[in-house]
Amino acid sequence: MSHNPQSSDGKHDDDSTLSDFLASLMDYTPTIPDELVEQYLAKSGFQCPDVRLIRLVAVATQKFVAEVASDALQHCKARQDAVVKDKRDKQQRDKRLILTMDDLSKSLREYGVNVKHQEYFADSPSTGIDPASREE
Amino acid sequence: MKDGGLENKKELENSKKQSKSSKFRSKNDDFSLAIAKVAVAQVCESVGFQSFQDSALETLSDVTARYIYTLGKSATLSANLTGRLESNVFDVIQGLEELESGLGFADASDVNRCLANSGVIRDIVHFVGDAADVPFAYDVPRFPVVKEREGMGSFWEKGEEPHGEHLPSWLPAFPDPESCATQSTVGNGTMSGSNGVKTGLVGVERKIERPLLNCQKQFARNGNLRDSSCGAGDSAKAREASNSNPYLAAPLQFREKEVDVSPVVLPTKLSNEVVLRDSVPENHSGEDQVSVLETFAPAIEAMKSGLCEYDGSRQKNVLYNQRPTVHFKIGIGKKSLNTAPYFVSKNKDIHKIAYWFENSNEKDDRKRRAEIFSEESMECSHEPGQL
Numbered sequence: 196m197s198h199n200p201q202s203s204d205g206k207h208d209d210d211s212t213l214s215d216f217l218a219s220l221m222d223y224t225p226t227i228p229d230e231l232v233e234q235y236l237a238k239s240g241f242q243c244p245d246v247r248l249i250r251l252v253a254v255a256t257q258k259f260v261a262e263v264a265s266d267a268l269q270h271c272k273a274r275q276d277a278v279v280k281d282k283r284d285k286q287q288r289d290k291r292l293i294l295t296m297d298d299l300s301k302s303l304r305e306y307g308v309n310v311k312h313q314e315y316f317a318d319s320p321s322t323g324i325d326p327a328s329r330e331e
Numbered sequence: 332m333k334d335g336g337l338e339n340k341k342e343l344e345n346s347k348k349q350s351k352s353s354k355f356r357s358k359n360d361d362f363s364l365a366i367a368k369v370a371v372a373q374v375c376e377s378v379g380f381q382s383f384q385d386s387a388l389e390t391l392s393d394v395t396a397r398y399i400y401t402l403g404k405s406a407t408l409s410a411n412l413t414g415r416l417e418s419n420v421f422d423v424i425q426g427l428e429e430l431e432s433g434l435g436f437a438d439a440s441d442v443n444r445c446l447a448n449s450g451v452i453r454d455i456v457h458f459v460g461d462a463a464d465v466p467f468a469y470d471v472p473r474f475p476v477v478k479e480r481e482g483m484g485s486f487w488e489k490g491e492e493p494h495g496e497h498l499p500s501w502l503p504a505f506p507d508p509e510s511c512a513t514q515s516t517v518g519n520g521t522m523s524g525s526n527g528v529k530t531g532l533v534g535v536e537r538k539i540e541r542p543l544l545n546c547q548k549q550f551a552r553n554g555n556l557r558d559s560s561c562g563a564g565d566s567a568k569a570r571e572a573s574n575s576n577p578y579l580a581a582p583l584q585f586r587e588k589e590v591d592v593s594p595v596v597l598p599t600k601l602s603n604e605v606v607l608r609d610s611v612p613e614n615h616s617g618e619d620q621v622s623v624l625e626t627f628a629p630a631i632e633a634m635k636s637g638l639c640e641y642d643g644s645r646q647k648n649v650l651y652n653q654r655p656t657v658h659f660k661i662g663i664g665k666k667s668l669n670t671a672p673y674f675v676s677k678n679k680d681i682h683k684i685a686y687w688f689e690n691s692n693e694k695d696d697r698k699r700r701a702e703i704f705s706e707e708s709m710e711c712s713h714e715p716g717q718l
């Protein structure tokens with residue numbers, strides 16, 4: 196018996212948290228514009244008159260992009276730090292942080308998106324093998 | 332600092348034209364993709380990047396667009412599963428959980444959790460609290476722009492009364508017969524022609540005669556085109572036939588043979604389906620070799636008679652009333668009875684014979700198939716390298 200009022204209060208809290216959050220979303224302007232999100236949602240068949248849900252999707256997408264970008268940034272910084280360790284040249288650290296395909300593919304790999312590029316293209320299967328080991 | 336996205340925009344647009352178009356990305360997506368690139372560049376800049384590789388930016392913006400699309404799709408799916416057309420917040424949360432399930436979120440293993448209390452939402456709340464509020468760089472207009480189409484002009488709009496009770500007033504009004512007569516397209520001609528036949532208004536009949544003539548000319552033209560494409564008969568005969576319109580010529584009477592008719596090679600299906608109603612004794616004569624022309628002459632007559640019906644007046648179909656029905660078998664080459672798909676037979680004996688032939692033909696088919704397989708296996712044995 197004592198559990199029930201607690202659980203019901205808990206539910207109310209959850210609902211209120213969610214509704215408060217959704218209300219607060221209207222104050223926060225996500226970087227991804229609403230029109231873009233609406234375009235792609237409409238393409239997928241998503242129908243909702245509520246603007247707060249559009250904002251929720253926009254914020255969730257922004258969070259996703261930010262996470263991928265931060266992972267790529269960590270990869271980029273790690274590579275730069277490794278280079279500096281070898282050469283011990285502090286000036287290299289001031290180089291601009293560039294989002295490269297290499298870092299992006301590594302960070303997207305963890306999210307299940309495979310954008311790995313071929314490392315090289317060979318003319319035939321035996322290209323690059325020692326001539327001694329090549330079958331003649 | 333924002334130039335990471337701006338400077339390269341034109342170059343990006345040019346490279347986009349050369350990029351592969353997949354099903355997700357159509358030609359009309361250029362604008363939304365460009366906006367996505369700017370938005371993604373702004374987000375990455377807020378994270379700490381200072382410049383971007385073109386390909387990396389394009390890839391990330393494409394992934395972002397697919398993320399939104401996938402989220403919408405899963406939300407729609409969960410809404411439809413519960414019998415709703417419009418998604419609500421719980422559908423969106425379920426979609427988010429599906430996408431985040433790869434990396435995991437708090438309470439993912441909790442079976443009895445409430446969706447409102449989901450870990451995904453808590454993560455987003457934290458993110459919103461921490462992230463700086465960076466609005467989008469441009470004012471985005473509402474897109475896609477929906478063009479307003481001109482209405483077809485219903486009966487009600489035009490103020491006309493529809494021609495019958497069966498025509499509701501919200502349907503588009505009929506086009507003017509006069510404007511139809513001047514047009515030479517077949518579609519309009521046939522439309523007004525069929526209108527004339529259906530409605531049968533006296534006052535409109537005269538106006539409709541002209542489009543009917545156009546319609547007949549169209550049929551004649553098409554018919555002549557077919558003749559010439561078949562390549563049968565001399566060119567001289569074809570010219571004669573085109574000068575004197577074969578579809579407007581009088582139908583052949585009993586025992587009349589018209590040699591000038593350009594032989595039209597009809598497909599077996601068409602000629603078999605037509606139940607010929609004139610008894611032409613040439614076909615039943617004891618001749619073993621029936622010429623193609625004689626064979627198809629009744630079919631041509633029947634087609635002519637069929638077309639003459641469109642002429643709203645005068646000619647009654649004499650053919651239908653007077654002649655007894657004749658069942659006419661057309662066999663081309665030495666095909667078995669089994670293979671003729673539209674074989675019409677009212678004779679039970681012939682049915683039995685056909686059935687017997689079917690059985691024998693089945694055995695032949697099996698033999699043939701066995702031969703084909705053995706041939707293929709012989710071919711395969713010659714190519715050891717391939718599987």
